[in-house]
Amino acid sequence: MNRACCATVKTAFKKVTHVIFDLDGLLLDTENIYTQATNNxxxxxxxxxxxxxxxxxxxxxxxxxxxxxxxxxDLPLTWEEYYALAQEQYKLLMPHANLMPGAEKLVRHLYNNQVPIAVATSSTQESAELKTAKYKDLFSLFHHIVTGGSDPEVKHGKPSPDIFLVCASRFPDNPKPEQCLVLEDAPNGVTAATKAGMQCIMVPDPNIGSELTKNATQVLKTLEQVRPELFGLPPLNGL
Incomplete structure (x- = not known):
């Protein structure tokens, strides 16, 4: 499947008013860090x-x-022991995470054009703050950040739709799910978004097979290829 442009389109694109971003692997290049930390x-x-x-x-x-x-x-550890070890690794490695290509331009464009934006991440609040510490200026542009790993209102993690429904409900105007566009990189996130009744642009890792991208509204190689105007939003300059 060619991911250079929109690739998987189940229905015609519908106009939206709000945009919700995933964090890991979508806005921040953390997936390689997770791999390194886990292998350590x-x-x-x-x-x-x-x-x-x-x-x-x-x-x-x-x-x-x-x-x-x-x-x-089949590790000789409890999951709590493993989790504690992982947190130690993340504290060392995550502050060095870089932004993904096109992330800053797209976020600033939507913000400057008064499009309500938020983040819905499976991370805990502590973890999200660690990862975004060197980009405080950029992440301050989001109306809110929902951290599913620690938010008591998010009862079930992705692929359940909870996190996206909670995220939408925290915009002041409480948009309907169909008014929200989600940007994700992971199959579990895409499933969660579609279960929530939202359109979803997927920017998958190149290793993800096409069978795991078929539920996305649109599949792209990078955030640099996002065309907001397809969803009724202001177009990016130069596109």
Whole structure:
């Protein structure tokens, strides 16, 4: 499948008024850091964290991922012990995360054109603050950030729709789901968005097969290719 432009379109694009962004792997280039941090732990037990495992966990909360990893690798640890080790790794590595291509331009464009924007991440609040620390100016442009890993209103993590429904409800005008456009990189996130009744642009990792992108409204290679005008939003300059 060619991901150079819109690739998977199930229905005609519909006009939206609000935009919700995922964080990891979509706005911030953290997925390689997660891989490095995980391997730093599991390699001590003769295991290797590769793509076949990683793709199953993308979009899950930290605690959910810890539970699955301990089970999948049959580690001699409780999930709580693994989770604590992972947090130590993240504190060392996450502050160095870079923005994904096109992220800053798109966020600033929507903000400057008074399009309400928010973030819905499976991270805890502490983790999200750690990752975004060097980009405080950019992330201050979002109306709110929902951290599913610690938010009591998010009862179930992705692929359940809870996080996106909670995120939409926190805009002052409480838009309907069909008024919201979600941008995601992970299959679990796309499933959550579509279950919430929202359109979803997917910017997947190149390793993700086309069968895992078919539920997205549109599939792109990078955020640089997003065309907001297709969804009734102001077009980016130069496009």
């Amino acid at each position: 732990i599991v390699e001590q037990y003769g295991k290797t964290y590769d793509w076949s495992i990683k793709c199953q966990l993308m979009g899950l909360t930290g605690q959910e991922s810890a539970k699955e990893l301990v089970k999948l690798f």
